[in-house]
Amino acid sequence: MESLQDHSCSICLGVFFNPVNTPCDHTFCQPCIVEVQVYKQQVVCPLCRKSIKDVYSLKIDDEREQLIKNTFPKQYQKRQNDIIQQRLLQKQAIKLTLQYGNTHEIISNPKPSRSNPNIMNSHRWKCFLKVIPSQGVPQDYIEKVEFQLHETFQNPLITCHNAPYEYTTSGWGCFPIPIKIYWKISTGISTPTKLVWDLQFESPLQQKTHEIKINKSESNSDNLQIN
Numbered sequence: 001m002e003s004l005q006d007h008s009c010s011i012c013l014g015v016f017f018n019p020v021n022t023p024c025d026h027t028f029c030q031p032c033i034v035e036v037q038v039y040k041q042q043v044v045c046p047l048c049r050k051s052i053k054d055v056y057s058l059k060i061d062d063e064r065e066q067l068i069k070n071t072f073p074k075q076y077q078k079r080q081n082d083i084i085q086q087r088l089l090q091k092q093a094i095k096l097t098l099q100y101g102n103t104h105e106i107i108s109n110p111k112p113s114r115s116n117p118n119i120m121n122s123h124r125w126k127c128f129l130k131v132i133p134s135q136g137v138p139q140d141y142i143e144k145v146e147f148q149l150h151e152t153f154q155n156p157l158i159t160c161h162n163a164p165y166e167y168t169t170s171g172w173g174c175f176p177i178p179i180k181i182y183w184k185i186s187t188g189i190s191t192p193t194k195l196v197w198d199l200q201f202e203s204p205l206q207q208k209t210h211e212i213k214i215n216k217s218e219s220n221s222d223n224l225q226i227n
């Protein structure tokens with residue numbers, strides 16, 4: 001008589017799906033042990049801590065899988081459905097919408113410019129970048145945002161470590177503002193996203209949106225796509 005316990009994976013606690021046997025003679029579902037590999041450089045057996053050199057080379061124990069299919073058909077079916085569901089979710093890219101731009105107002109009693117005393121700093125403006133909230137998307141994807149102001153500003157590099165990512169100042173002229181978005185390590189994106197905003201004084205608020213896709217794929221590496 002086969003017992004369910006003898007055919008259960010200690011990682012997912014379900015019956016084995018695509019069971020593989022490790023050199024240390026333990027058995028796990030292949031997707032479960034492969035998932036351990038994705039997050040760690042060095043894989044050790046979750047049961048005995050012995051190292052497993054290459055989890056991808058472990059062969060599926062077809063005989064055992066057949067036995068499980070026949071003996072516990074319901075449990076096996078459920079486990080299979082879960083895995084399919086999980087893979088679909090992993091393939092789904094997360095879409096982030098970034099909104100960036102500037103606000104503007106005229107200063108009624110302006111002060112002269114520091115770089116050129118003959119010109120008045122009569123424009124107050126705020127440059128900003130935000131993530132538009134959407135369902136199921138975590139809000140803490142961003143590590144920091146940098147706004148590169150014109151070189152005539154005293155401190156032209158503005159760094160925001162927390163939301164709201166924005167900077168308010170006053171000046172006399174328009175210029176392009178390079179914006180650099182650094183992503184948290186957990187996103188798997190190692191390259192900062194670069195945008196450029198052209199500062200505008202025509203209306204109280206002007207902005208643009210930019211969409212970013214983060215592929216939560218199994219490679220877990222640098223997989224950012226910019227539209």
Ligand SMILES: [Zn+2]
Nearest residue numbers: 009012029032
């Ligand atoms: Zn498992």
Ligand SMILES: [Zn+2]
Nearest residue numbers: 024026045048
């Ligand atoms: Zn082991």
